[in-house]
Amino acid sequence: MLWLRSIIYYFLTALIALAISAIAGTVWGVAFALCVVSIACLFHIFNLHRLHRWLENPQVDNVPGSFMLWQEVFDQIYAEVRKQKKAKERLAGTLDRFLSAAEALPDGVVILDDNDRIEWCNPASCEHLSLNRKLDMGQPITHLLRYPSLRDYLKQQDFSHPVIIRITRPAEQTLSAQIVPFDSTRKLLLSRDITQLERVQTVHRDFVANVSHELRTPLTVVGGFIETMIDMPSSDAATRETHLQLMYEQTQRMQRLVEDLLTLSKLESGAQVREEEVDIPQLMQLLRTEANGLSQGRHTVEIGRLDRPRLIGNHDELHSALGNLVSNAIRYTPPGGTITIGWEKRDDTACFTCRDTGIGIAPEHIPRLTERFYRVDRGRSRNTGGTGLGLAIVKHILHRHQAQMIITSDLGKGSEFAVKFPQARVIE
Incomplete structure (x- = not known):
């Protein structure tokens, strides 16, 4: 060990000084000892100076070197500096990964100091709150927010519940924002886009309301007739x-x-449903027969072009989807009109078409036709026996078969529903 070697070194120096004193006299022995001590002091002062200069700009690659006890000191310093450097590199890597993760979050994150000044924010928060990462750092967030509800939320200091922000321009959007204190002085402002969630909730509410309405009407009618029959038991057979x-x-x-x-x-x-080879030309004949039965002779139902390709899919689902399109054409075409269905090969797809000479559909209604319970004319749909779910069912079936439905219509002249199936499902 270096410290033990140093003690031995000074012990030998003392022995030599005693020996010189015995041989040449005390003066020479003391002089020798003073000389050795002076050299040792200069050696320590020199190394202390080097250590002081290194501490002014400590770098792992320029730690001083020496020998004896100072070598051990410098080796320990070098080892500690390397350890700290590695710890800093690990910490920097962790911080980089954390910041990268925070940058990638779909939710907005803003770090605020005790005066609500912005210390950091991620791109999502800039999009949600219209912040600028370069210009707005260090600014009080209350001076930058365009939403009064969020400014009031920050001022009231009650952060137990989020605040809902509704944006109308440039597009309709709904945000949920909440403050989360994370130490004695700082706060996190978290924002989340809940537009889609609100739409789902709206659809759910509308669905429940529509189902309730659709069931209430026939139940009211049935209940009314039952009450009439109870109150008038002697009514004639024709009335009953x-x-x-x-x-x-x-x-x-x-x-x-x-x-x-x-x-x-x-x-x-x-x-999952079982898929098989579906004979579409044969299904077309069945659809025409069913359409004639539904029409009861009020319309002309004909098959236009009928190519031979078959299709890979579920027969019952395809029958339901294509049959829904044909039955809708019957319902919305006045007596004397014509419904033409076709099946043809088009380049790398096969296409089913259902064309009618009915009342047509206004352009603003076409994008919403596949919504559940959406009706262009509610009264007419109910009178013709529709449930309001037919095209929603068609949409889901076609999605399962990777098919695309294209709707074209001329108001007062008629409509065409074309369904394109991908080449992967077509059998020549």
Whole structure:
């Protein structure tokens, strides 16, 4: 050990000084000892000076070197400096990863000091709150916010619940913002885009309201007739038959609604179905037969172009989807009109078409036709037996078959629903 070697060194120096004193006299022995001590002091002063200069600008690659005890001191300093350097590199790496993760968050994050000045923010917060990362650092956030509800939220100091911010321009958007204190002086301002969540909740509320309405009407009718029959037990047979017929029609309407709801629920659950080779030309003949039965001779139903390609898919689902399109054409085409269905090969796709000479659809309604319970004419849809779920079911079935539906219409002249199936599902 170096410290032990140093003690031995000074012990030998003392022995030599005693020996010189014994041989040449005390004066020479003391002089020798003083000389050695002076050299040792100069050696320590020199190394202390080097250590002091290094401490002014400590770098791991220029730690001084020496020998004896000072070598051990400098080696320990070098080891500690290297350890600290590695710790700093690990910390810097952790901070870089943390900042990268915070930068990538879809939620907005703003760090505020005790005076609500911005210390840091990520890109999502800039998008949500219209901040500028270069210009707004160090600025009080209350001076920069355009939303009064958020400014009031910051001032009231009650952060137990988030605040909802509704934005109308440049596009409709809904944000949820909340303050989270994370030490004695700083706060996090978190923002989240909940636009899609609100839309889902709105759709859910509308769905429940529509189902309730669709069921309430036939139940009211049936209940009314039952009360009439109870109150008038002696009514004639013709009246009772009329009431029973109307009650039957309303129960059939409820049954169709429940069946469509069950079908839609099954499709939305993503349950796997068996796929097979579907003979579309044969299905086209079946669709025409069913359309004639639904029309009862009031329309002309014809098959236009009929190519031979078959399709890989689920027969029952394709029958339901294409049949819905044909039945809609029957319902919305006045008596004497024509419904033409076709199946043809187009380049790398196969296309089913259903064209009618009906009342047509205004352009503003076309994008919403596949929404559940959306009706262009509510009264007409109910009178023709529609549930308002047919095109929503069609949309889900076509999505499962990677198909695309294109709707074109001339108001007062008729509409065409074209369904394109990808080449991967077409069998020549």
